[in-house]
Amino acid sequence: MIVGVIGGGQLARMMIPPAVELGIELRVLAENEGSSAGLAATAVGDHRDAATVLAFAAEVDVVTFDHEHVPQDVLAALAAAGIPVRPGADALLAAQDKIVMRQRLEHLGIPVPSWATADDADAVAGFLAAHGGSAIAKTPRGGYDGKGVRVVRDAHDVDDWLAGGTVLLEELVPFRRELAQLVARRPSGEIAVWPVVETVQRDGVCAEVTAPAPGPDLAAAREIGERIAAGLDVTGVLAVELFETADGRLLVNELAMRPHNSGHWTIDGAVTSQFEQHLRAVLDLPLGDPSAREPWSVMVNILGGPAGATIPDRYPAAMAAHPAVRFHDYGKASRPGRKVGHVTSTGSDLDAVLAEARAAARFFDA
C-alpha cells in the first residue's frame, strides 16, 4: 500500500509515524529540500505543475494532501490518469473556494453565518448597512491561519482585494467560543467522529485545543460533521470549524479536508489519531476507534519557537518539569508566529491538564 502526499509540511510529517507502524509506504511530494516531511519525501517539486505531480503519483495507490492548494487542473490530470485522489477534486473545491463552500453548505441546509459576495465597494456598503456596520471579509481562495481574513467597517476597507476579484462578506458572528468537529470518511461511506473540541485562536492562528469541548453534549456538532462529510462526498479527514453563538447555535465557519490543527490532540489523546485515520480513510480501510483515551486532552501550539534555539534544545528543562507531557517538533525553521510544534497533556482533571499543557508550552516561547 502506497500513499502519495502532496505537500511536505507538518501534516504530511505527522502521517509518517502511523505509516511506519502500519507498514504503509508514504511518499511525499515536497515543496523544497529540507521540508518538515522530508524523511518521506520521494520528490521535490511544484504541486501546481501537472507533469511534476503526475510523475510523482505514477506508482502510488492513492494521492492525498498536506494542504488544499493543488489546482483543479492538476487534480483533473490525476483523475484522467486513473489515479485515485482523496478527497476528490469536487469535494476539495469546497475547501479551496470559500464561496463554493458557503453555497454548498447552504444547499445542504447547514447553518452558516449570514453571507454575500461583493464585487465592488457599493456591495460592501450594502452588506455593512444590513449588518450593523461591520463584517468579516475573506478572499475566496488562498487564505489560512488568519491570512485573507479582515474585519471591515468601511465600504472601502477591501478595495485592494476587490481589485483582484470577488470578496466574500460574512456577518461578524457574536460567538461565545469556537469549536471544531473532526470526522473521517472512507469511500465506502463509513464515518468516524472524534469528540468535538473547543479551539482558542490568537491573531487568527490556533493557539490551544481542549478535547472534548467542556460543557453540555454537542450532538449537533457531530451531526453537522457527518452531514458535511457525506453531503460533500469527503474522503479522508474533514475538519469543520464552528462558531457557538451566544444563544447556543452552531454556525460553520471554515472547512479543511485534511488532518487539522484542531485534531493534533488525537495523536496522544485518542485511540486512533487523525493522521492514522486519514491514511486508513484514503486507502478505504476500516476506520479506527476515534474515542478519547482519557477524559481530557489539551494541545497547545508552539508558535515561532525559541529564539536562536531549536525545540529539542529546550527538552532538558521541559521534559524534566513535565515527564508526562507529549512533545512534538515539526523540524521547521522558526519564524514569528509560525507553527513549529505542539505539546499535549492528558488526564482526568481539566484544570490540571490545561495548566500542565500551557506550562510545558512556555518552555518553547521565543
Next chain:
Amino acid sequence: MIVGVIGGGQLARMMIPPAVELGIELRVLAENEGSSAGLAATAVGDHRDAATVLAFAAEVDVVTFDHEHVPQDVLAALAAAGIPVRPGADALLAAQDKIVMRQRLEHLGIPVPSWATADDADAVAGFLAAHGGSAIAKTPRGGYDGKGVRVVRDAHDVDDWLAGGTVLLEELVPFRRELAQLVARRPSGEIAVWPVVETVQRDGVCAEVTAPAPGPDLAAAREIGERIAAGLDVTGVLAVELFETADGRLLVNELAMRPHNSGHWTIDGAVTSQFEQHLRAVLDLPLGDPSAREPWSVMVNILGGPAGATIPDRYPAAMAAHPAVRFHDYGKASRPGRKVGHVTSTGSDLDAVLAEARAAARFFDA
C-alpha cells in the same frame, strides 16, 4: 540531535515514529537494502567492520543499537574516536556474553539460576548429575529467539557446541511463569521503570505479553531491574527476563540492552514508549513517564505472517473486526516463525483485552 542506530531491524524501525514526533534525527546503519528500518537508513554495511561503523557514526551525537552483535573492537574504535556509545562497551559485554552476564549478576547479588561453564562432556555429565539429570545449555554468544539454547539430558548432547568452545549450563528452572522487567537509565543516573509484564514464549520465541503481570505486586522485579541497570552502568533501555519459580522467587534468565519484545506494548499502552524512552535515555534527556495508560495491555506477536500475503493485505478484515486494536507491521519478508508484526489491545477487563488481542492476531496467521 542525531542518534545513530546500528542495525536496521524492527527495533530501529520502531524508533522512527518517536524520533519524528520529537524532532530527533535518526540515522540507521542497515545490514542490507530494504531493511525494516530502511526509511531511516543512511548507510548500508557490515556492523562488524570498524571502518564502516566509524564512517556511519562520524556526524551523530550518540550511537546506539538495534541488536547486541557489534563486536567489542568496533565499540572500542568508536570510543577511541570520541563518539558516545550507549549502552557502553562494558555494559554491552554482559548482554553479548552470557557467561560474563552470569558472573556480573552474581557479583551484584542478583538471583540467577544455578549455573556453570563446561568445556567438555565430563563437565556436562557432572552438572547433569548435580541437577537431576537435565539442564539448559546455552552458547555464550550469538543466541536469540530460542537459537543457541538447548535442553540437555545426556553428557554428549552439546558435543557440537563444545567443539567450538565453552558452553554455559544452567539448572532447568521449574518456573510458574516468565516475567520481564523493562527499565531505562540515562547517563546522569535517572532510571524509569515500566510495570513488570508476564511473557509467554512458544518454541523459545515471545508470543504474548500481558502488562502488568497479573497477580500480587512484584516490587522485587522492579528492584532487580533498577539494581542491574545501575550495577552494570546500562544506558538506554534494559530488559530483564525473569523466571518466577513455583515457590515465588525471581531468577534472572536473560538481559537485553535495547528495546525489547516484552516492551512493544508500551507503544500503545504506556505514556512513554520504550522506543521514545530509549532515544531520550541515550541522548541523556529527562526520561518520560513510564506509567501504563490503561489497567491492562496485551501484545500478541505476528509470527511468520500470512501466507502469500502481506500484513496490510489482511487489514480490511482485521480492522473491521477490531477498530480499537493497534496494528504494527515491521515491513519484513515473511518466514515461518519470524517476527513480522504485532497487535496490541488495551482496556480495563483483562479477559476481554486478552481475547481481543488474540483474535486480532489470528487474522495474520500464516
